[in-house]
Amino acid sequence: MAASVQMSASSLNMLEAKSFFGQKLHFARCETVRPKGLCFVGVRAATAVASKFTTLKPMADRVLVKIQSVEEKTVGGILLPSSAQSKPQGGEVVAVGDGRIIGDKKIEVGVQTGKNIVYSKYAGTEIDFNGVSHLLLKEDDIVGILETDDIKDLQPLNDRVLIKVAEAEGKTAGGVLLTDSAKEKPVIGTVSAVGPGTLGEDGTRKALDIAVGNTVMYSKYAGSEFKSADGTQYIVVKASDVLAVLA
Numbered sequence: 596m597a598a599s600v601q602m603s604a605s606s607l608n609m610l611e612a613k614s615f616f617g618q619k620l621h622f623a624r625c626e627t628v629r630p631k632g633l634c635f636v637g638v639r640a641a642t643a644v645a646s647k648f649t650t651l652k653p654m655a656d657r658v659l660v661k662i663q664s665v666e667e668k669t670v671g672g673i674l675l676p677s678s679a680q681s682k683p684q685g686g687e688v689v690a691v692g693d694g695r696i697i698g699d700k701k702i703e704v705g706v707q708t709g710k711n712i713v714y715s716k717y718a719g720t721e722i723d724f725n726g727v728s729h730l731l732l733k734e735d736d737i738v739g740i741l742e743t744d745d746i747k748d749l750q751p752l753n754d755r756v757l758i759k760v761a762e763a764e765g766k767t768a769g770g771v772l773l774t775d776s777a778k779e780k781p782v783i784g785t786v787s788a789v790g791p792g793t794l795g796e797d798g799t800r801k802a803l804d805i806a807v808g809n810t811v812m813y814s815k816y817a818g819s820e821f822k823s824a825d826g827t828q829y830i831v832v833k834a835s836d837v838l839a840v841l842a
Contacts, residue, residue: 700798751790758784
């Protein structure tokens with residue numbers, strides 16, 4: 596069975612998620628010119644932990660995250676299709692591993708229980724634990740800590756960098772106005788926050804050569820994209836995906 600199937604529709608309203616052979620099947624109501632009905636829109640494997648187990652202890656640098664529910668309505672009460680739900684993928688850390696050994700140093704996991712985090716879009720293993728959806732992640736899959744509901748306040752972890760994306764050009768060099776679909780995706784932005792740096796082979800952390808306020812160019816297909824509460828576009832990339840600092 597394919598890991599993911601996407602359907603095209605002008606509007607999709609999520610209805611239900613059912614279990615089938617250990618996987619969650621998601622259905623939506625299709626609002627198209629064709630007769631309305633149910634469309635299969637996605638599958639993600641989820642491991643159900645038997646109720647006899649009451650605790651789950653992550654190993655090494657892994658963390659257990661209680662998945663944050665996605666806001667499914669706009670302020671005006673309009674149901675949103677899943678593709679339009681722009682709230683960052685995240686949740687609350689409920690358990691952490693004991694860390695890992697690098698060189699002769701014990702490196703603890705960089706987040707604590709109770710912290711709200713944002714993680715990479717397709718990261719981790721989904722688990723149904725005590726009837727609640729969780730995700731078991733490696734620390735490197737965590738993008739950063741988010742204490743508010745706005746991505747602009749993200750505190751990146753390790754070697755990640757939060758960038759405010761520059762607005763796409765609205766005109767060609769000849770002055771022709773461009774539609775949104777024709778605008779070239781920008782790969783330039785201003786650094787809003789940086790992580791504490793990378794860990795060397797001896798376990799020593801090295802600060803990044805990128806500073807808040809730098810204007811940078813980054814790899815076109817790198818990172819995780821988000822939208823802030825005011826509609827501003829942000830992207831989180833690894834420092835290795837930053838190609839140049841512009842001045």
